Amino acid sequence: MDLVTEITILVLAAFVGFEVISKVPATLHTPLMSQTNAIHGIVLLGGLIVVGYANSTLDEVIGFIAIVFGTVNIVGGFMVTDRMLEMFGTKKKPKEATPEEAEGTAGKDGAS
Amino acid sequence: MTPVAALDPTGAAVGLLYIVAFSLFIFGIKLGTHPKTARRGNGLAAVGMAIAVATTLAQKGIGNWGIIIGGIVVGSLIGAVASKRVKMTEMPQMVALYNGLGGGAIALIAWAEYRHWVHIEQQLSEGVADIGTATGASLSVETLGQFFSVSVPLEILVPTLLAMIIGSISFWGSNVAFGKLQELIPGQPIALPGQKVINAVLLLVLVAGCVYLGVNNDLADLSQPVFILMLLVAAVLGTMVVLPIGGADMPVVISLLNAFTGLSAAAAGIALDNTALIVGGTLVGSSGTILTLEMATAMNRSVPNILFAGFGAPIAGAGGGQEERPYQSMGAQDAAIQLAYADSVVIVPGYGLAVAQAQHVVREMADELEKRGVTVEYAIHPVAGRMPGHMNVLLAEADVPYEKLREMDDINPELPQTDVCVVIGANDVTNPAAKNDESSPIYGMPIIEVGEAQQCLVLKRSMSPGFAGIDNDLFYDPKTSMVFGDAKQIVSEIVAELGTL
Numbered sequence: 197m198d199l200v201t202e203i204t205i206l207v208l209a210a211f212v213g214f215e216v217i218s219k220v221p222a223t224l225h226t227p228l229m230s231q232t233n234a235i236h237g238i239v240l241l242g243g244l245i246v247v248g249y250a251n252s253t254l255d256e257v258i259g260f261i262a263i264v265f266g267t268v269n270i271v272g273g274f275m276v277t278d279r280m281l282e283m284f285g286t287k288k289k290p291k292e293a294t295p296e297e298a299e300g301t302a303g304k305d306g307a308s
Numbered sequence: 309m310t311p312v313a314a315l316d317p318t319g320a321a322v323g324l325l326y327i328v329a330f331s332l333f334i335f336g337i338k339l340g341t342h343p344k345t346a347r348r349g350n351g352l353a354a355v356g357m358a359i360a361v362a363t364t365l366a367q368k369g370i371g372n373w374g375i376i377i378g379g380i381v382v383g384s385l386i387g388a389v390a391s392k393r394v395k396m397t398e399m400p401q402m403v404a405l406y407n408g409l410g411g412g413a414i415a416l417i418a419w420a421e422y423r424h425w426v427h428i429e430q431q432l433s434e435g436v437a438d439i440g441t442a443t444g445a446s447l448s449v450e451t452l453g454q455f456f457s458v459s460v461p462l463e464i465l466v467p468t469l470l471a472m473i474i475g476s477i478s479f480w481g482s483n484v485a486f487g488k489l490q491e492l493i494p495g496q497p498i499a500l501p502g503q504k505v506i507n508a509v510l511l512l513v514l515v516a517g518c519v520y521l522g523v524n525n526d527l528a529d530l531s532q533p534v535f536i537l538m539l540l541v542a543a544v545l546g547t548m549v550v551l552p553i554g555g556a557d558m559p560v561v562i563s564l565l566n567a568f569t570g571l572s573a574a575a576a577g578i579a580l581d582n583t584a585l586i587v588g589g590t591l592v593g594s595s596g597t598i599l600t601l602e603m604a605t606a607m608n609r610s611v612p613n614i615l616f617a618g619f620g621a622p623i624a625g626a627g628g629g630q631e632e633r634p635y636q637s638m639g640a641q642d643a644a645i646q647l648a649y650a651d652s653v654v655i656v657p658g659y660g661l662a663v664a665q666a667q668h669v670v671r672e673m674a675d676e677l678e679k680r681g682v683t684v685e686y687a688i689h690p691v692a693g694r695m696p697g698h699m700n701v702l703l704a705e706a707d708v709p710y711e712k713l714r715e716m717d718d719i720n721p722e723l724p725q726t727d728v729c730v731v732i733g734a735n736d737v738t739n740p741a742a743k744n745d746e747s748s749p750i751y752g753m754p755i756i757e758v759g760e761a762q763q764c765l766v767l768k769r770s771m772s773p774g775f776a777g778i779d780n781d782l783f784y785d786p787k788t789s790m791v792f793g794d795a796k797q798i799v800s801e802i803v804a805e806l807g808t809l
Contacts, residue, residue, distance in 0.1 A: 197318070199463040202578045202586060209574075209587045212334055213594025219341045222690060223710050225599060225697030226399055228340055229566060231350055232595045233406035235333055236569050237357065238588035239413045241364045242576050243379070245317075246420035248371045251427045256372065258420045260379045265413035267383025268390070269406050270361075274354040275391035276402065281347035283704040 227280045234273025240266030314368040323583065325363040330587035332356025337591065343710050360584045396705040397662045400694040404485040404562055410569040411478025414576050415539060418472035421579060422535050425460050429527040432458065459526040467578040469518050472535070473542045474572035480546035482565045488550075489558065489694060499552040504616060510545040514538055549615060555659075556736060558694040560603040560614050567596025599696050606690035606716075608742075608752040635771070635783050637790040640798055643765055644805035646789075647673075650727035650763075652683045654719065656756050657699045658692050660733015660768070664795035670732065671706035673799050676806040685712050687719045687729075687756045689737035720757050729758040731766045731782075733795050739780045750778060764788040767798050 220228050243266050247259030315322050333356050339349025364370065394402045487493040500506065517538040524531065553561050570592025577585030604611050638646075647653055655674070661667060674684040686708065692699045700713050723729065731738055734756075741748035742755045758764050759782055766788055782788055791798050 197581050197583075199578070202581070202583075205583060205586050206574055206578070206590050209330075209590035210594050213337075213591040214598060216334060216338050216341075217591075217595045217598050220337070221341065221343075222602075222688065222697055222715055223700040223704075223713055224340060224343060224346055226403075226695060226701040227346060227350070227697070228337070228595060229403050229562070229599065229696065230399070230406070231337070231340065231353060232566060232570070232592040233403055233410065234357065235353060235588050236407075236410040236573050236592040238360060238585055239410055239417065239573050239576065240361060240380075241582055241585055242417040242573075242580055243413060244361075244364050244370060244376060245367075245580055245582070246417050246424065247375050247379075248369045249424050250372055250375075250420070251424075255420055255423055256375055258416045258423075259372070260375050262413040262416040262420070263376060263379030264383040264386070265409040265416075267380050268387040269410050269413075270354075270357055270387065271384045272387030272391045272402075273406055274350060274357070275388060276394060276399075277350045278347060279391060280396070280399075280701055280704070281343075281350055283701075283707070284343040284710055285347050 224281075224284070227277050227284070230273055230280065231277045234270055234277060237266050237269030237271075237273055240270060242266075315363070315366045317367045317369065318581070322363055322367060325359055326582075326584040326587075329356040329360035329363070329584050330591075332359070333588060333591055337595075360588075363584075395665075396667075396702050397665055398490075399701055400558060400562060400698060401486050401489040403695060404482050404489055404565065407562070407565045407569045408479045408482030408486065411475040411482060411565070411572055414471050414475030414569070414572040415479055415542075416475075417576055418468045418475060418579070419535065419539060421468050422472075422530070422532065425527065426530050426532050429458075429530055432527060458528070460530070462522060462525060464579050465522060465525050466518070467575040469521060469538070471572045471575035471579060472539060473514055473518075474568050474575065476539050476542035477546035477549070478565050478568040478572060480543045481550040481561075481568070482546075484547050484550040485558065485561055485565060488554065495555045497552045497554045500548075503548065503552060507545060507548055510541055510548070513541050514545070517541070553615065555694075556691070557607075557614050559691050559696050559698075560600055560607070560611065562695050563596050563599035563603055564611065564615075565596070567593050567600055570594070570596055603691055603696060606754060608750075608754065633784045635790055636786075636788065637792060638765075640791065640793075640801035641805050643789070643791050643798075644802045644809065646763060646765065647677055647682070647728055647730070647802065648680055648806055648809050650677075650682055652726050653677055653685075653728045653730060654714075654723065654726045654758075654761065655684065655686045656692075656729060656731045656734050656738060656758055657686065657688070657703070658732065658734025658737060659694060659698075660735075660795050662693055662698065662702055662733070664733060664797075666732065666796040666799055667702040667706040667708075669796055669799040669803060671703070671708050673803050673806070674708070676803055680806075685714055685719065687716060687723075687758075688713055689716050689734070689756050692734055692737055716754060716756050720760075723757050723760040726761040728763045728765060729761040731758055731764065731768075732799070733767065735768070735780055736778060738782055739778060740782055740785075741778065741780070744781075748778060758782065759785055759787070762787070765791055767791050767793070767795050769794065 243262035250256045250259050332352050336349040336353030339345040488495050570589045573589030574586050577589055677684050688699050738756055738758045740759050742750045742753040764787055
């Protein structure tokens with residue numbers, strides 16, 4: 197892909213991003229940040245690609261660390277965001293049900 | 309282990325699947341504009357991520373499965389355990405740490421990419437040398453370069469360098485921010501003499517390094533030592549930029565580092581020709597930028613001012629007027645009586661509430677008051693706490709309905725009709741000097757105008773000034789009563805007193 201096409205994508209994505217994100221209310225800014233933490237876990241893709249052409253142990257170590265970091269971002273980011281948003285969503289919840297509830301949802305959204 | 313159908317990385321299938329993935333990110337964030345749909349949005353974004361990862365794994369050239377699977381398993385375990393264990397009060401630290409992880413991953417990926425070219429160069433020169441030995445001619449990659457193009461295209465090299473620099477700054481800056489929030493290193497600004505000059509020199513070194521590596525982009529001229537040196541210089545720069553920034557400015561710093569990480573990911577996306585990385589990174593970059601600007605506006609300061617002007621130093625002297633001024637204080641019992649007989653109460657939370665973990669007892673207090681027919685609402689300043697929206701999450705954790713959380717501009721006009729404002733662990737965001745005193749360093753910062761309310765209770769440990777070191781006239785206002793002690797303890801006492809009334 198040529199550079200201009202890629203910059204076009206970047207600029208358009210920036211406009212879409214500004215448009216959508218500026219509508220997120222202040223109440224949800226912390227979940228927004230942890231969700232964007234999860235989204236920049238997309239760097240995992242870069243780790244997967246570079247580890248494919250690793251030629252030395254150092255390359256493999258670098259790739260491994262990058263993959264771990266990216267995955268922590270994705271799994272940790274989405275799960276903790278889910279935990280937070282659960283608190284915003286439900287108004288009344290019986291205290292006893294909380295642990296299992298958290299247990300059940302965590303697995304579902306922990307996509308990796 | 310090998311995927312059934314290996315996809316061409318530049319083919320239509322990969323491109324289309326990435327479009328599905330980033331559309332889900334955007335749609336997920338869009339649903340995040342309302343508390344009711346935000347959770348579903350987060351789930352959709354996670355599905356998008358799963359698609360992006362699966363698509364990448366199915367591409368040709370993906371190998372080293374042991375490392376991939378090992379890395380994903382280790383990362384998933386750490387992420388899952390951390391997300392369960394982290395307390396809501398610790399969210400700023402966690403977000404700082406995750407920003408850092410993202411930046412660190414990018415810097416490492418950029419380094420691996422550079423090493424890849426160096427390796428190609430080595431293989432090529434060995435191959436050329438072999439041909440040379442076989443044919444008896446003296447061949448090298450340089451001589452070969454006269455006939456073939458053997459350089460790294462700048463449109464790949466430049467984004468790689470940018471990704472490395474921004475990623476490394478973000479990694480180290482975020483680690484320092486994490487250390488400060490976790491109180492591993494002092495929260496006060498730490499500044500070296502001539503810090504600005506040092507930072508400027510470091511930045512110049514990085515620019516010079518980029519130019520040097522950019523000019524020497526022929527395979528034969530690649531210089532890994534220079535690359536590693538730049539990685540280290542960026543690390544020092546990231547550390548030096550965040551060290552002098554402390555406490556109350558943290559919301560801006562965290563948002564800015566968030567933007568940096570996103571930008572570095574987008575740069576890496578350009579280097580790797582990966583649209584999902586470009587769009588994902590840019591979305592994060594936009595989000596971080598918006599939050600940075602909002603936080604800066606909420607403090608009435610420019611971003612460069614926050615980054616480069618140590619807030620603490622000059623002000624500590626200015627605010628140090630030692631004369632004793634009269635103020636009123638009362639105990640939990642009197643406070644409870646005042647609250648119980650009010651019609652409307654507005655609670656103004658700040659970082660002190662998070663430190664004391666007082667969100668649950670505050671909610672209990674509100675419940676007790678509401679039972680008595682008192683209207684209770686919460687006024688949230690945009691920079692209350694240590695990250696954007698920090699207070700909202702804490703109160704949501706305590707089951708406070710989000711409708712009761714009011715934004716500053718929204719609730720300020722109602723404060724004159726409010727009977728009692730309760731300021732819990734907040735200070736500078738209520739300081740009337742921001743409105744009245746042009747000489748004050750926070751002059752012009754929008755505040756929650758608690759001074760307008762009929763009565764004001766300030767729950768605070770002592771009369772000591774807040775992080776910024778600025779004396780707060782609110783405390784000496786005749787309508788204000790101080791209630792000294794740990795926020796959680798005082799509020800518990802008030803709850804107990806309310807029960808006996």
